[in-house]
Amino acid sequence: MRARSLLGYMTAALPQMLADLETLVRCESPTADLDAVAKSADVVAELGTARLGVRPERITIEGRTHLRWRLGDAPSRVLLLGHHDTVWPIGSLGRHPFVVEDGVVRGPGCFDMKAGLVMAFHAVAALSDPSGVTVLVTGDEEMGSPTSRWLIEEEASGCAAALVLEASADDGALKTARKGVSLYGVEAHGRAAHAGLEPERGVNATIELAHQVIAVGALADTGRGTTVTPTVLTSGTTTNTVPEVGRFAVDVRVRDAAEQARVDRAMYTLQPVSGGARLEVTGGPNRPPLEHTASAAIFARAVTLADRLGLATPVGAAVGGASDGNLTAGVGTPTLDGLGAVGGGAHADDEHVVVAELSGRTVLLTALTYDLLADPPPRGRACQLAGPVRPLQGDPS
CATH class of the missing domain: 3.30.70.360 (Alpha-Beta Plaits)
Structure with a gap:
């Protein structure tokens, strides 16, 4: 798809993206509530199936449901990674309802990171041939991925690149390093x-x-x-x-x-x-840390592609919080994080997404996925942890 037509396609898709985001945000999914996370997985599965045309594999571990779409017949080469659990307790919608006003989306979990899931589905749906793409949506990231860690690492180990749909850093920066x-x-x-x-x-x-x-x-x-x-x-x-x-x-x-x-x-x-x-x-x-060396090659491609597409030149940021991108980088998979929504207020009362940025960010994600499928980057070396893995109790971000 040509750059101009791709941007036009995503601009036309924006109302549907906002409707999809509303569907996800209205299904509350606090990470500690197994029933709520299971219901959210049902909603995400239906939405993903509608956009991608195939149903996901449901992987339930210790009562937690994770979803995996392996698309096409080719071996997995590009992993799109996100999570559907949030830090917001049941009832948060009563205090922070889903609204779209003055070009801003508000609602619990919209920024971290349900908008990222919507972007992933629409980006992959725009590919003429998504064969080789895996979309993995986990249900326990906000508590440190205790049941999904092995799944993430196993999936990433078989891919040439991982694109993490966590929300952007300040001013829309991509996350090129995490501690x-x-x-x-x-x-x-x-x-x-x-x-x-x-x-x-x-x-x-x-x-x-x-x-x-x-x-x-x-x-x-x-x-x-x-x-x-x-x-x-x-x-x-x-x-x-x-x-x-x-x-x-x-x-x-x-x-x-x-x-x-x-x-x-x-x-x-x-x-x-x-x-x-x-x-x-x-x-x-x-x-393990997500070091600059793990993201450099993909970030450089993102900059080049943005220039070709007429999008704003991406900037990179190193952040102190951790994500599942640390895990993909830790097994030696080139990883770029923060490809999700532009906005702010993660985990806070002012959590929000900037509507005007959704189409362009999704265009970049589509183009980057296509480029990585065509020319996968070389894998790095796995990072050996110095001691036993200790599951995080609480959000590592």
Whole structure:
């Protein structure tokens, strides 16, 4: 399809895209609610079938439904990846109804990332031959993809490129790099004693944790973009008892695999400071970084194609949040993220999508998919995590 006719096609399709987005947003799908996610999967499956002409494979793992469309008879070469779960609880539509006004769509989950799903379906539907495309829509990304991780990695391993339909960065930027994530728990074991009568007989877990919080925080490296953040901390049982046990969680974000390995080694070599105290460290790397090297080739194609199509030149952005794009890049698949909607307010009351950007973004996605099918990029090397995978509890983005 020629550039002008493709843009005209997507412009004409905009009312249908908005109607499809309304259908998805009106089906609330909080990630922790298995029944809601299952109902959402039904709606996404029907919508995808209507646009693509074939029904998806339904993959249910631990009660969570994921959808996969493998199109045509050719081996999968390009993976379009998204999720249909959201952070919004049932009833959010009552406070934040779906509306389109003044060129903006509002509604829970519209930006993150139901508009991206609509774009994926319409982009693939515009291809004269989608053979070799796989569309994978998961149902647990907002809680760290605990059941879909293996599915994503397996699917990406067989493809030459992954296009992730997460929402754009600020001002519509494509996400060319994402930090890797590691999660740890540090537990201090001391000895209980009466805080008023004989505190000297105790070993204070809270004091030990204070030493460790400072030591862990010092592992950050601002120059390399490494953040090491102690987060939730609990210790002790009653106000008049020397705490016997305490623990805190640690969130680590890194730009490269070497930093992820360095922090992991340091976490597991922490030593107690208080006499008689004992430390236990658990966890480790959860998602490898999506480094610039994983996205560079596809991003360059996106820039070239946008120029040919008369679209605004894409810009790239490195972001601290993680997505399933970290997983596809981690298995060595060239990955470009943030190809979804332009807007803002993800997870917030002002979540929104800019209507005027939908057609052009979908045109770029169509052209990029076509180009990658015709000339797949070489695969990179898989990223070896430094330790055991620890599922994220909560949104990694």
